[in-house]
Amino acid sequence: MHSDRGSQYASGRFQALLKDQGYVCSMSRKGNCWDNAPAESFFPTLQTELIHQRRFETREQAKQEIFEYIEVFYNRQRKHSTLGYRTPAEFDTLHRKAA
Numbered sequence: 001m002h003s004d005r006g007s008q009y010a011s012g013r014f015q016a017l018l019k020d021q022g023y024v025c026s027m028s029r030k031g032n033c034w035d036n037a038p039a040e041s042f043f044p045t046l047q048t049e050l051i052h053q054r055r056f057e058t059r060e061q062a063k064q065e066i067f068e069y070i071e072v073f074y075n076r077q078r079k080h081s082t083l084g085y086r087t088p089a090e091f092d093t094l095h096r097k098a099a
Helices: 012-020 034-049 059-074 088-098
Strands: none
Touching: 034 059
16 A cells, blocks of 8 residues: 555554555655655546446446556557657657667
8 A cells, every 4th residue: 555654644553454454555755755646646537537427336347447447548548748648558668669
């Protein structure tokens, strides 16, 4: 589980709960919140473009449709202005070739 360093997430009680449930905690260094920015941008987009428009019959249906949204639409079809109006897959391919 990844979170910021908020006191509720860093508390011994919460950390023990994570450990008891088999989760590994991931937190960025103090004052380094940049790794949360992509997730904080992505999840409202997911909710707006998929979740709020749907009513899923089962958890499995939700998992499948969210997977398809991310892997088929978001990564391979949806153009992103921050990536020069390329898809994440196109952007990744360009930068792998350049490396």
